[in-house]
Amino acid sequence: MKSFIAFFKKEILECIRSGKLTVLCILFVIFGIMNPAIAKLTPWMVELLSGSLAENGMLITGVTVTALTSWTQFFKNIKIALFVFVLIYSGIFTKEYQSGTLTLILTKGLSRYKVMLAKFVVMLTIWTFGYWLCFVVTYGYNAYFWDNSIAIELIPAAVCWWLFGVWIVCLIVLFSALSKSHTGVLLGTGGSVLGVYLIGLLPEIRGYTPIALLDNTSLLTGAESVDIFTKAVCTTMIMCFVLIVVSIPVMNRKQL
Amino acid sequence: MDMLRIINLKKCFGDKEVLTGLDLSVPEHSVFGFVGKNGAGKTTTMKMILGLLKPDSGEIFVSGDKVRYGQTSTNRYIGYLPDVPEFYSFMTAREYLRLCGESLEMGKKEIEERSEELLSLVGLSKVSHRMKGFSRGMKQRLGIAQALLGRPKLLICDEPTSALDPIGRKEVLDILLSARDQTTVLFSTHILADVERICTDVVFLNNGKIAVKGEVSQLKNMYPTHKFIVETIKEKDAEYLSGAFGDVLRTEKDTLVFSGKRAEMFEVLTFITEHKIPVSKIERVEPSLESLFMEVAAK
Numbered sequence: 308m309k310s311f312i313a314f315f316k317k318e319i320l321e322c323i324r325s326g327k328l329t330v331l332c333i334l335f336v337i338f339g340i341m342n343p344a345i346a347k348l349t350p351w352m353v354e355l356l357s358g359s360l361a362e363n364g365m366l367i368t369g370v371t372v373t374a375l376t377s378w379t380q381f382f383k384n385i386k387i388a389l390f391v392f393v394l395i396y397s398g399i400f401t402k403e404y405q406s407g408t409l410t411l412i413l414t415k416g417l418s419r420y421k422v423m424l425a426k427f428v429v430m431l432t433i434w435t436f437g438y439w440l441c442f443v444v445t446y447g448y449n450a451y452f453w454d455n456s457i458a459i460e461l462i463p464a465a466v467c468w469w470l471f472g473v474w475i476v477c478l479i480v481l482f483s484a485l486s487k488s489h490t491g492v493l494l495g496t497g498g499s500v501l502g503v504y505l506i507g508l509l510p511e512i513r514g515y516t517p518i519a520l521l522d523n524t525s526l527l528t529g530a531e532s533v534d535i536f537t538k539a540v541c542t543t544m545i546m547c548f549v550l551i552v553v554s555i556p557v558m559n560r561k562q563l
Numbered sequence: 564m565d566m567l568r569i570i571n572l573k574k575c576f577g578d579k580e581v582l583t584g585l586d587l588s589v590p591e592h593s594v595f596g597f598v599g600k601n602g603a604g605k606t607t608t609m610k611m612i613l614g615l616l617k618p619d620s621g622e623i624f625v626s627g628d629k630v631r632y633g634q635t636s637t638n639r640y641i642g643y644l645p646d647v648p649e650f651y652s653f654m655t656a657r658e659y660l661r662l663c664g665e666s667l668e669m670g671k672k673e674i675e676e677r678s679e680e681l682l683s684l685v686g687l688s689k690v691s692h693r694m695k696g697f698s699r700g701m702k703q704r705l706g707i708a709q710a711l712l713g714r715p716k717l718l719i720c721d722e723p724t725s726a727l728d729p730i731g732r733k734e735v736l737d738i739l740l741s742a743r744d745q746t747t748v749l750f751s752t753h754i755l756a757d758v759e760r761i762c763t764d765v766v767f768l769n770n771g772k773i774a775v776k777g778e779v780s781q782l783k784n785m786y787p788t789h790k791f792i793v794e795t796i797k798e799k800d801a802e803y804l805s806g807a808f809g810d811v812l813r814t815e816k817d818t819l820v821f822s823g824k825r826a827e828m829f830e831v832l833t834f835i836t837e838h839k840i841p842v843s844k845i846e847r848v849e850p851s852l853e854s855l856f857m858e859v860a861a862k
Contacts, residue, residue: 414635416668560633
């Protein structure tokens with residue numbers, strides 16, 4: 308346990324000193340502010356456009372903006388934030404393979420699975436922290452400008468989206484155990500998401516895939532209840548568990 | 564007891580057979596020189612001892628325990644210094660040693676004491692900045708400190724001096740020499756002067772096998788030579804001298820290398836005195852590992 312904590316501390320120290328943590332915090336806060344800002348600016352932008360739209364025969368009457376508009380923005384923009392997070396953190400293993408820093412630590416008798424788990428926990432922590440930071444910022448502004456109660460089942464919807472991010476983190480771990488290069492990890496993770504997305508195009512199956520966790524509009528408007536997510540949440544959690552468990556023997560057999 | 568025992572180790576990379584049945588045993592408290600050309604399989608062997616590479620066949624025992632690929636339990640006996648050690652550039656040397664110590668499950672107090680002791684041994688105790696600006700020599704010295712941290716029974720050094728300048732080389736060798744009392748050292752190199760300076764035993768690796776093996780002092784006497792060099796002042800004299808004797812090699816216009824029997828030296832000296840040939844140098848060639856290595860590598 309001691310060696311695991313030591314390596315975990317090293318990872319955190321690296322996040323702080325390399326500036327990765329700062330960059331991500333700023334990013335998540337900016338996204339948090341952007342969501343209500345875009346919502347707030349929507350009527351003004353529509354008004355700007357209405358002149359030209361009217362010429363084309365379109366008539367725009369008063370646009371009402373609510374907290375729901377802002378939350379819709381949140382779930383749109385968090386995709387970009389997740390993408391940036393993946394870009395920054397997908398090299399967390401491969402950088403160490405290539406520089407040889409990991410070899411030296413492993414020859415100290417530190418188990419490979421501890422290295423893997425420490426890096427997994429760090430990614431999970433940063434993702435969780437960043438995601439909820441963004442959420443809290445948006446929540447605060449929304450409460451100030453409008454009323455958050457309009458978004459029904461907001462917390463379950465947000466938790467589901469967070470779980471999708473956790474699944475991505477688990478994919479990064481598996482592909483980092485399989486591949487030696489950063490590109491390999493990115494391709495593997497991206498390819499898996501694309502694959503699951505394509506499978507999810509079949510309506511009967513979609514409800515079971517992690518992609519379904521992103522279909523939260525019906526939850527927010529209250530059109531459907533949380534129950535429709537049960538299947539997707541279960542499969543995603545099982546997938547995460549399997550990904551991590553499979554990564555351990557893969558990592559143990561890796562040639563370094 | 565043998566600290567390290569390797570039995571019939573084989574490894575291929577694609578079509579290339581790097582090791583073709585390597586057998587080796589390293590006795591306790593020896594400084595073992597592991598010599599071979601570039602690409603002879605020195606690093607490969609070391610990585611397999613550390614469980615970082617999978618052998619195609621063969622067994623390795625460290626302190627009696629079998630090395631299993633991917634599992635790092637035998638590594639608790641080993642301190643490893645790679646040829647170019649890489650550290651986390653965002654940490655200081657002390658922080659890095661603490662991480663190493665905690666990875667070894669050492670106690671907090673022990674880590675602190677041992678770190679200070681080793682940092683002063685390698686001359687880094689006054690360096691407190693992060694490792695980003697470390698020179699190669701500094702990295703190598705810290706590499707030795709981290710390798711010795713857990714008081715390993717076996718210290719494996721992969722060409723620790725190859726990348727260093729003469730001063731850095733001397734420092735590293737001195738540190739290794741001082742570590743000899745505490746541990747067994749396996750030391751790969753292609754610099755034979757280093758082997759002669761600090762090693763007690765040596766093996767030459769050639770074509771994936773051990774070609775020659777033994778104590779350094781014995782090996783040197785195993786191949787005794789009676790070679791000697793005569794340098795004359797005038798080129799004409801060298802020509803004259805080489806004409807008078809049989810086993811002579813004229814390496815330069817004024818330099819002759821004699822390689823006959825022991826008594827021949829006196830004959831040559833008598834000849835020189837009788838004919839009053841002015842010479843600038845007469846020198847006996849010491850039997851060296853280099854000549855032995857050349858002989859082995861040529862096979």
